[in-house]
Amino acid sequence: MKQLLVSVRSFALKLMILMAFFTPSDCFDPLDPNGNITVTFDVLDYPQNGGYVARVTIRNFYQYRHVEKPGWQIGWGWANEEIILKMAGAYATDSGDCKNFAAQKPHCCKQNPLIADLWPGAEGSTVEGCCRSGVISAWAIDPPLSFSAFEITVGNLPANTSHPPANLTLFAPGPGYTCGPVQDTEPTVFLDYGGRRKIRAFRTMKSVCTYSSFLANKAPVCCVSLSTFYSQQITDCPKCSCGCRDSASDGVSCSSSQSSSLGGNDVEKLQCTDHMCPVRIHWHVKNNYMRYWRVKLTISNYNLQRNYSDWNLVIQHPGFSKKAITYSFNTTTLPTVGIEDEVALFWGLPYYNSELTEAGAGGGFGSVTTDIILEKDLDEFTLMSGWALPRRVYFGGEECQMPLPDAFPMLPNGGFRIRHERRYFFFLTLLMIWLELRL
Numbered sequence: 001m002k003q004l005l006v007s008v009r010s011f012a013l014k015l016m017i018l019m020a021f022f023t024p025s026d027c028f029d030p031l032d033p034n035g036n037i038t039v040t041f042d043v044l045d046y047p048q049n050g051g052y053v054a055r056v057t058i059r060n061f062y063q064y065r066h067v068e069k070p071g072w073q074i075g076w077g078w079a080n081e082e083i084i085l086k087m088a089g090a091y092a093t094d095s096g097d098c099k100n101f102a103a104q105k106p107h108c109c110k111q112n113p114l115i116a117d118l119w120p121g122a123e124g125s126t127v128e129g130c131c132r133s134g135v136i137s138a139w140a141i142d143p144p145l146s147f148s149a150f151e152i153t154v155g156n157l158p159a160n161t162s163h164p165p166a167n168l169t170l171f172a173p174g175p176g177y178t179c180g181p182v183q184d185t186e187p188t189v190f191l192d193y194g195g196r197r198k199i200r201a202f203r204t205m206k207s208v209c210t211y212s213s214f215l216a217n218k219a220p221v222c223c224v225s226l227s228t229f230y231s232q233q234i235t236d237c238p239k240c241s242c243g244c245r246d247s248a249s250d251g252v253s254c255s256s257s258q259s260s261s262l263g264g265n266d267v268e269k270l271q272c273t274d275h276m277c278p279v280r281i282h283w284h285v286k287n288n289y290m291r292y293w294r295v296k297l298t299i300s301n302y303n304l305q306r307n308y309s310d311w312n313l314v315i316q317h318p319g320f321s322k323k324a325i326t327y328s329f330n331t332t333t334l335p336t337v338g339i340e341d342e343v344a345l346f347w348g349l350p351y352y353n354s355e356l357t358e359a360g361a362g363g364g365f366g367s368v369t370t371d372i373i374l375e376k377d378l379d380e381f382t383l384m385s386g387w388a389l390p391r392r393v394y395f396g397g398e399e400c401q402m403p404l405p406d407a408f409p410m411l412p413n414g415g416f417r418i419r420h421e422r423r424y425f426f427f428l429t430l431l432m433i434w435l436e437l438r439l
Contacts (some may be wrong), residue, residue, distance in 0.1 A: 031063075031394070039209065040059065042055045044201060050156075056115075057147055057148070063139050064138050065396070067135060067148075068309055069133065075168070091118060092113045135309075164184070177209045221395070222277055223281070224401065228383075228409045229284075235409055240274070242277035253269050253270070255269065255272060271365065288383065293373075310347070316341050317391060318341045318380060323374075332345050356368055
């Protein structure tokens with residue numbers, strides 16, 4: 001019995017350790033339950049001399065996680081020593097050893113090719129969806145730009161033959177994505193003649209890639225600070241939210257000035273802060289009106305060498321269940337699973353603030369900001385216990401480090417006391433009047 005108890009305790013300890021390192025968001029994101037990137041191989045033709053022609057589509061079904069610069073790269077392993085004869089809309093980063101196929105002048109002979117997108121205006125940019133430097137928008141922000149595509153001609157195969165590629169990998173642009181096996185599915189149907197004619201692919205193969213923050217980042221990449229009009233307390237980002245100042249060994253260096261001698265190119269350079277995060281989100285409860293309340297939302301970039309293009313922000317807050325007006329950002333609400341609070345997605349306005357610039361000279365930082373006016377639900381609205389402050393915040397799809405609830409700015413205690421004393425005085429007055437009438 002004693003040995004069984006020891007085994008149970010040992011198992012429980014191991015389970016607690018695993019739970020400390022892995023969170024539910026590593027496996028399932030309730031804010032984006034159907035998010036994934038799907039890679040599709042549509043076989044469009046089988047030439048008489050063997051091999052096949054395929055259209056490869058990388059489609060982003062994540063609502064708020066986009067593929068930013070320097071763009072995606074995708075790789076796989078050939079199953080039967082295939083070669084790439086031609087490509088349109090993308091290119092293989094290494095041609096490999098093609099001496100055995102010199103007469104065919106192939107594009108790539110590597111057995112594990114790595115493919116990258118072409119840049120706008122490049123030769124071969126006639127393929128729809130190609131040539132955007134590998135940048136893919138999030139599905140909820142810009143559906144027409146949420147995919148990338150290229151065409152590939154595969155050789156060194158018998159006629160009417162195609163095999164699923166193996167060990168698909170996706171860098172978008174860094175690590176974090178895990179792709180499942182490439183499997184056959186229902187052939188894709190394409191429309192021709194203005195939608196009057198349906199053309200089916202000879203064969204369609206798909207792989208689904210999912211993202212894990214745990215695989216992509218050693219530490220958080222953003223943090224949240226809070227303030228309100230009704231409290232002098234300002235809740236800063238938790239100390240060492242994304243690392244500490246002595247974390248140069250983790251690939252991060254900091255400086256109070258814009259010095260050019262901060263380290264090698266492989267070291268991320270940030271302004272020195274107590275939180276050491278590249279990005280900080282500040283939520284300030286600004287005003288409280290009879291039917292509305294007002295928030296100022298600010299995003300600040302402390303990175304000395306990086307702009308965040310096409311940034312986006314996700315905030316979980318019960319106040320978004322009512323009408324909200326956002327002045328300087330685009331916004332929409334997102335469907336969720338198992339979450340009571342509403343979730344709002346924000347992103348920049350084109351040619352105005354869609355790029356969060358790097359930290360500027362003189363110790364300043366790049367920032368974007370907006371005011372948000374939210375309609376009150378009088379049955380739920382309150383300023384007590386931090387209700388007016390966000391529950392979760394995501395920047396670029398990465399969850400930000402929140403302060404602990406006991407550090408949230410609260411209403412002054414005197415405010416509670418005065419309000420309750422007035423209420424008691426009112427009831428006491430009514431009681432005295434009632435007694436006077438009874439007598």
